[in-house]
Amino acid sequence: MTSPPVVGIVGGGQLARMLAEAASPLGIHLRVLAAESDEGAAEIICDVTIGSPDDSQAILDFAQTVDVLTFDHENVDLHALRQLEQSGCAVRPGVKLLEFADKAHQRQRFSEAGLPVPPFLVIDLAQSPTNQALPLQQALEFCAEHADDQGKIVIKASRGGYDGRGVWMLKAEELEGFFAQYTGAPLLLEPKLELQSEVAVLVARNPSGQVAVWPVLETVQVDGMCNEVLLPAALSPELILQAEQIGRQIAELLDAVGVFAVELFVSAQDLLINEIAPRVHNSGHITIEACATSQFSQHLRAILDWPLGPTHMLYPAAVMANVVGVANQDPRVHQGIALHQEAGSHIHLYGKTPRPGRKIGHVSVVGQDLAQCRTSAAVAAAALSSGIASGASPI
C-alpha cells in the first residue's frame, strides 16, 4: 500500500466501536457501513456509509471504497460476499469462515472433520413444508435417546440467535406443536448436557498463515448470555492444551483470517465444541487489558496481513463483567460512582441507549487474585448499571 490502509467494517455496533479504538493508534482509517439505527460506533467513527448489510448492492459499492472488508456481525449477504471474493476483493474473514456462523452447518462440518461435538440432529422444516412427519419422527427418536431426566432436549435456530434468543428446551410431546408454528432457519437439536463449565478459545490467523492463540478463557453464562469472563480458565493442563489445539485445527480447516472464537462445553472431563463465532467476541474483551495484544488490535493486524502480536497474559488474573441495562438508568452518567467503588476497574461503555437486559458495556479488572478481581468487576459493573454503590464494597 502507498497510502494509509482503509478498513471497511460492515455493521456499526460495539465491536466496530472497539475496533475503532484499536485502529486509531495503529494509524488505520476505518469506514463503516451501518444502518441509521446503529449506535455503537457512530460516536467515534466519522466515516460512515449508510446502508444495510442485507443489501447486496450496498455491500458491493462499499467494498470498492476500502482496502479490506471486515464485519461487526455475521448477518450479512453471503451471496454478495462470494461475488466480491471471486473478483479478488479482500473479504476477511472469507465466506468459508462466515458460513460457519450457521450453527447447523458448523456442527456438521466439525463432526465430519473428526472434531469433538455433542450428539446432534439437524432438521430443516422448509425442505418439506407440507409433510413434517419424517422430521418429527427423527426428532422424537433423537429425544428418546438424548432427553435429560426431565425429558427435555435443546433446540437451537441455526442462524440469527444470540444471547439466549433462538434457543428452546422442549419435551417430546411439545415437538409437534413447535414444528407446526416454527418458520425460521433450520433447527439444531442437541442434548442438554451436564456442564462443569464453559470455556472459549480465541484464535487469530493472518493470510500468511501465522496463527496466535490467547490463553483459554472461562465464560460464565446466565440465561444463555455470557455474564462474566475469567482468565485463566479453571481447566486441567491437558484440556487447556486440547482446547488450544482445537482452535488451531479450526483455523486451518476454515482458512480463517482475522480473529474468531470457539466456544466449548466442558462436560465429564471432556471438551465439546458448542459453536464458533467468526469474529471478535464478547469473551475476548478482557484481552484489552489482560493480554499483550488485544483481540481488536490483533484482528486488524491479521486482516491487513501484518505480523501478529504476542497474546500472553500480563497479570495472574483478570475478570470481565458485562454491564447490562436497567430500567430508567444510563451507565454513561454513573462512571464516577463505579470508579469510587473500584478505582482500578476499566470501564468500557458502548454508546448504546440502555434498555433492560441489553448489553451496553463491560468492566475489566486485572490483578493478582481471581476471586478478588471477580468481586471488584461485579461491584463496578453493578454500580454502572444501576447507579447504586454497593455497601459491601471494600473502598
Added chain:
Amino acid sequence: MTSPPVVGIVGGGQLARMLAEAASPLGIHLRVLAAESDEGAAEIICDVTIGSPDDSQAILDFAQTVDVLTFDHENVDLHALRQLEQSGCAVRPGVKLLEFADKAHQRQRFSEAGLPVPPFLVIDLAQSPTNQALPLQQALEFCAEHADDQGKIVIKASRGGYDGRGVWMLKAEELEGFFAQYTGAPLLLEPKLELQSEVAVLVARNPSGQVAVWPVLETVQVDGMCNEVLLPAALSPELILQAEQIGRQIAELLDAVGVFAVELFVSAQDLLINEIAPRVHNSGHITIEACATSQFSQHLRAILDWPLGPTHMLYPAAVMANVVGVANQDPRVHQGIALHQEAGSHIHLYGKTPRPGRKIGHVSVVGQDLAQCRTSAAVAAAALSSGIASGASPI
C-alpha cells in the same frame, strides 16, 4: 449530570486524539474546537466545531455547548477563559495553571515559593522598546556570572517555543544584536547547566483535591526535543521522592486540575525545575501501556471530578521512542514493517502528514529489561519513520 458528559477540547492535535482514544471506552462524548488545518484528532472525533483558540468569541460560544472545557495546547486566549471562569464555567485546568505556560512567569513564581529552580533573569524588551541599555546591562551581568566555559548562556522565549524552537545559546557579545532584532515574548535567561539527566514528574489532581503521581520518568532529549522516555528513571530513591514531592507541591500551589508535567534537570545530584507543561505531555505517553491508568484516562477522570486511578507501573521496564517524519516517507504505510521487526511494540500514529523532523507518532515497548526495551523501541520507531527494516534487529 443526567446525560452523558460532554468534554470540550480546545485544539485538535495528537493530544486531543489520544484523549479521544481514552474517552471512548469511558462513555465520554468529546467535542473539539479546532482550526481547519488541525489534523490529529479529526479522524476520530466526529463532533468538531471549526474555530480558532485565539478567537475569544469562538471559545465563549464553544464553552456553552460542553460540560467541561479542556485543552490540547496552551496557546489560548486567557482573557476569554478568565471571563468563562468568572461566569462559573468548568475550565480545567483553570487560568491559574494555564498562566504557568509562560516560562518567565513560572520561573518567578516557583522561585518565590522556594521551589528549586536554576539561576535566571527575565527580560522584557517590550517594556522600554526605545531604550534597551538597562536590559542589555542586566543580561551582560548575568552572562558574566553564569556563562559556561564557551562563554555562552541559554535564552528562551517565555511563550510559544516547543521542541527546541524559541531557544538560543548566545555569547555576551551576541546579546546586543539579538535584542535589537528580537520582537517576541519576554525572555528567560539561564546558565547552560551540566546535566546528568532530565526527568519528568507527571501529576494529576481533581477538583476534590485527590492527587495522583506517576513513577518518575526519564526523558532523553536530542536537540531540545524529547526523543525517548525511560521508565523507571535512573535516579536515587531520595531524588525520586524529592521529585514526587515537587510535583505534589506544585499541584497544590496552582490549584491544578487535570494532568500536568513537571520537567526537571538533574544537575550535580540536585533537582532543578526546568518548566511545567499544564496538560497531558509527550513524556507521559508511555503511561498508556506501562501504568495502571494512562495520563489520558486520568486527565478525563480528573477534569470530571471522578476518582483518580492507580498509577503504578505494570512492568519492570518501559520505553517510548518518538516517531519523527522523514522526507518522502509516510509511517502510516510502514506498520507491517515495524511489527515485523518488533511484534510486541505498541504503535501510536497521530494521523498527521509527515514532514521531516515533525513528531508524527510514537512507539512504546514494555518488558523486563530497560536496555532491551530501548533497543526494540528505537528499532520499531526507525522502521516506522523510514520504512526500512534494520538488519541489526533480532527477529
